[in-house]
Amino acid sequence: MRVFVTGASGWIGSAAVRELQGAGHRVLGLARSDAAAAAVAALGAEVHRGGLDDLESLRAGADGSDGVVHLAYHHDFSQMAEAARMDLAAIAAIGGVLEGTDRPFVVASGVAGLAPGRVATERDEPDPAAHPRTASAAATLALAERGVRSSVVRFAPTVHGDGDHGFVARLVDIARAQGVSAYVGDGSNRWPAVHQRDAGVLVRLAVEQARAGSVLHAVAEEGVPARAISEAIGRGLGLPVVPVSAERAAEHFGWLGRFFAADCPASNALTRAELGWEPTHPGLLDDLGEGHYFRSATAA
Template sequence: MRVLVTGASGWIGSAVVPELISAGHQVVGLARSDAAADTVAAAGAEVRRGTIDDLDTLRRAADACDGVIHLAFQHDIAFSGGFEAAAETNRLAVEAFGEVLAGSGRPLAIASGTLGLAPGRVLVEGEGLGAEAPEVAGGPGLRLATARATVALAARGVRSSVVGLAPSIHGEGDHGFVAALVAIARDKGVAGYVGDGSQRWPAAHRLDAARLFRLAIEAAPAGSALHGVADEGVPMRAIAEVIGRHLGVPAASVAPEDAAAHFAWLAHFVSLDSPASSAHTRELLGWQPTQPGLIEDLEKGHYFR
């Protein structure tokens, strides 16, 4: 297949591109900058210059391909107070892809999330994506609505799938949530966890996540809800203890009322108990994670160099 990948130079996209190419697919990578274009070209993909808010470019690029993997999200805007704006841009991009792919049976796989969708219990694939699901307010609700709309594209002749990603997509070079926890522990002199640290975070290695996106574009049935989750739920205390040991600082509890001061923008996320299952995904697509789990990956030491 000839596959358009948005976010092709990003943390997950830069693993998805070689995964697709090694499986014999041609890749067109959307690049918003010269640096991104260089990364995409170096990986062996064709470069298509543009941004995800350039809807005409997205439509033309998708029309010239056999399928789309949509990974791009304006994280810089989202984490600087503009989550709702970033989520709306994402919705419009998916809507544009749906217009082009409607009636063709071509695949569209988008990245979504699992964090916070079923607090305190194990989230299973498809929860929150049906028409009967309750509404969620604010920016997270907008992103969830986009995932629901993607699943609904199956009725319009699109082989659509939503890949709910764990909050920690880890691996060497990660600059996401776990890297931020390491930086906070280094700065504060303590590896913190909220309360008793029993909050569970699902996780997956970026190479396992990349393989799941390939399987989704190749074989996921229309309207599939998938989970990119290898570790169902790693306790935050266990994560903090590994970080503390490698940095030579204590692992210690942070009272819930002090979480915002200690963790800053991460406070809400580290306070969530949000495990997730991928049993259905594994059975449906034969996806079996083979890379190190989060704790094993932390123990390798690359997060602390």
């Protein structure tokens, strides 16, 4: 199968590209810059130049492929509405090409905020008012009625592994800068997590097997207590572990404060039953214990 992957040079995308190629598929990777093109080529994939705002390029990539994986997203918290609009337009463009072909179309989403305070399942539907990106997931699933084998993969907020520059790396940076590793309140709130390589496996399985209109959870661990994460960071950096109040979370953690204080556990039971996905790589705390997050200061 020839698979067109947007976000191919990114953190999850690079793992998906390797996994797809390891299973014998050919990958066409979208690249908007010279650096991204070099990264895609280094993975052994074919380079397709363009960006999320270049709808003709997206249509061309989809038209020449047997399936599409859409992982790219404009992650700018100051332009959330514009990022969501761009994403929705990209999905519509790709979906229009795939309509009536029964080709797979796998689109990324998230589990954070899906069911606050309880374990979210694949059957839970997001609140449209919670995040403008929810419209993209709804549009993807609606394509199932138009002859597209579309599926939505909701990723854990923490996709960890060696080379991660996301939320956990940012927590490490904050702890290093503050001189303490902190958690909010009593630290009992839970963060779901998945190893990058397990996430790549699920993307590949979705391309190969997911039913039209299915929702999948890229979650290996239902919810790791925030305090345990902070304790692992404290051990790794040799720093004291302390609580901060909810009122001081933004002061201590910056924009990450409200996310790290959230309780957003999520289940993977239906995903595992449907696709036979079995995460095999280290969990978040074990991954933190391996030491790669603490080698040097990183930028999120």
